[in-house]
Amino acid sequence: MTLKTEEANGIVQATILFQEGSVTNADQFKEEILGIIGKGTKLIVLNFKNVSYVDSSFLGSLVVALKYAISKGADIYLVELKADVHSLLHLIRIDKVFKIFKDYNEAIASLK
Amino acid sequence: MPNKLQKKILLVEDNPVMMKLMQMALTKENYTCLVADSAAAAIEILRKQIPDIILSDYEMPEMDGFAFRHALLKNPMWKDIPFVFLTAHSDETLILEGLNLNAIDYIVKGTPVSVIISKITNILVSLRTEHERSVQELRNAAESLNVKTTPTAAPELDKFTIDFWHRSFQNYPSGDFIDIIKVNERFCFVVMGDIMGKKWKAWFFTFGFLSYIRSAIRFCVLDKNFTIAEILEKVNSLVCIDESLSNILSSMSLLMLDNQTGYIHYSGAGDLPLVKYNTATGQITSFTSSGLLLGISQNGLYDDQLIEMEDGDQLLLFTDGLIDIIEDEHTKSDYHSFVEQISAYMGKKDSFSIISKEILQKITGDNQVDDASIIFIQKKIS
Numbered sequence: 001m002t003l004k005t006e007e008a009n010g011i012v013q014a015t016i017l018f019q020e021g022s023v024t025n026a027d028q029f030k031e032e033i034l035g036i037i038g039k040g041t042k043l044i045v046l047n048f049k050n051v052s053y054v055d056s057s058f059l060g061s062l063v064v065a066l067k068y069a070i071s072k073g074a075d076i077y078l079v080e081l082k083a084d085v086h087s088l089l090h091l092i093r094i095d096k097v098f099k100i101f102k103d104y105n106e107a108i109a110s111l112k
Numbered sequence: 113m114p115n116k117l118q119k120k121i122l123l124v125e126d127n128p129v130m131m132k133l134m135q136m137a138l139t140k141e142n143y144t145c146l147v148a149d150s151a152a153a154a155i156e157i158l159r160k161q162i163p164d165i166i167l168s169d170y171e172m173p174e175m176d177g178f179a180f181r182h183a184l185l186k187n188p189m190w191k192d193i194p195f196v197f198l199t200a201h202s203d204e205t206l207i208l209e210g211l212n213l214n215a216i217d218y219i220v221k222g223t224p225v226s227v228i229i230s231k232i233t234n235i236l237v238s239l240r241t242e243h244e245r246s247v248q249e250l251r252n253a254a255e256s257l258n259v260k261t262t263p264t265a266a267p268e269l270d271k272f273t274i275d276f277w278h279r280s281f282q283n284y285p286s287g288d289f290i291d292i293i294k295v296n297e298r299f300c301f302v303v304m305g306d307i308m309g310k311k312w313k314a315w316f317f318t319f320g321f322l323s324y325i326r327s328a329i330r331f332c333v334l335d336k337n338f339t340i341a342e343i344l345e346k347v348n349s350l351v352c353i354d355e356s357l358s359n360i361l362s363s364m365s366l367l368m369l370d371n372q373t374g375y376i377h378y379s380g381a382g383d384l385p386l387v388k389y390n391t392a393t394g395q396i397t398s399f400t401s402s403g404l405l406l407g408i409s410q411n412g413l414y415d416d417q418l419i420e421m422e423d424g425d426q427l428l429l430f431t432d433g434l435i436d437i438i439e440d441e442h443t444k445s446d447y448h449s450f451v452e453q454i455s456a457y458m459g460k461k462d463s464f465s466i467i468s469k470e471i472l473q474k475i476t477g478d479n480q481v482d483d484a485s486i487i488f489i490q491k492k493i494s
Binding site: 001002017018019020022023024025026028050052053054055056057059060063064067084087088091092093094096097 | 159160161162188189287306308309314359360361363382383384385400402403404405408409413432436442443444445446447481482
């Protein structure tokens with residue numbers, strides 16, 4: 001298990017449990033996200049508060065999960081990114097494909 | 113990357129005295145020690161980080177050592193972590209039961225701590241040797257197929273010199289790729305990419321990407337189309353259409369060196385910003401492209417930038433393996449520190465040799481966390 005999930009009003013709030021997203025957990029993480037989308041969820045708000053490092057294996061899984069979500073008419077928002085992680089996402093322009101918010105409440109407010 | 117990767121051991125022990133004793137001895141031997149006083153606490157730790165080996169007590173309240181081992185075997189992320197039982201029993205039936213659960217060894221409590229440490233060290237060394245042997249066999253197989261993802265040498269060019277360096281992660285064939293293609297006397301293309309992922313999974317796909325990239329460059333040259341953003345668009349379209357690459361993404365920097373004007377055209381896909389040293393001003397500037405990683409979307413937003421190179425100017429491109437550092441046992445990515453570190457060596461007569469000596473040669477199996485590649489281009493002084 002790499003995620004702690006909570007569902008409310010069709011939105012799944014998923015908190016990543018590991019500190020380092022890497023080759024050791026990237027596949028499992030992807031399978032769990034695909035599982036949530038497979039159940040028909042239209043929005044996952046993915047909380048990064050525990051994550052202080054991500055490598056390219058993890059980022060690959062994250063983007064593949066987003067591609068799958070989009071193909072199912074769903075979306076993945078990212079929240080509570082630490083500065084280092086946010087900065088890496090920005091450097092390699094992954095921030096252009098994800099909607100990123102400060103926290104869950106801000107993400108939900110954007111829907112209104 | 114100054115810090116050595118310490119071996120991480122997870123110690124599961126409900127007796128606080130025994131735990132403290134083991135923890136002190138292991139720390140003294142340069143192990144990073146994670147401690148849990150129950151199987152449940154150990155599982156909580158495993159959710160966050162994966163140790164190199166687990167040393168677990170057998171007799172524990174609630175979930176005992178066997179139940180803990182069963183729980184690990186059910187989880188694909190945990191089942192292959194080397195596991196050693198520590199127990200007060202020397203009962204053969206118990207030992208056999210433990211070994212049947214793929215526990216690597218069984219250590220009876222009361223064994224002197226120094227012997228326990230030696231046993232653990234031996235287990236880790238022999239596992240590493242075995243692992244290296246398997247990787248070497250696979251490398252040999254890859255080499256016999258005569259497929260390479262980095263060139264043997266850079267071509268001679270009128271106006272530029274090119275140096276490159278590459279080191280793969282843990283000696284696996286790499287997911288980074290480099291290619292230098294001199295298409296005619298005027299233009300030379302320099303390609304550097306990083307398949308997202310590690311080890312074999314990444315390496316396997318480098319050939320697919322390289323084939324598309326080489327073809328796209330050749331077709332554009334045949335059509336006399338030298339707009340490199342369009343080349344990148346073509347590569348991206350092919351990658352997006354190809355079903356076998358549907359879950360594979362890659363970063364890529366594409367440069368076209370013009371030996372007539374002395375300028376460099378640049379387009380990038382999710383790559384790290386390039387770093388340029390300007391000889392006249394002594395300033396460092398970076399170039400960020402707008403393009404998305406190859407394989408994300410048909411509309412990759414690729415742009416074409418012109419980098420004006422004057423005599424002596426230097427340009428660096430590198431993959432993310434170089435910016436990852438291990439600090440206080442945690443890994444972090446720090447592009448800006450790396451640029452700051454490397455900037456000190458730019459603008460010298462033999463910058464690349466200094467960078468090699470001061471940074472690249474210090475990267476070893478112990479402190480490297482990903483495939484790492486760098487390309488250094490200098491405009492010759494006419």
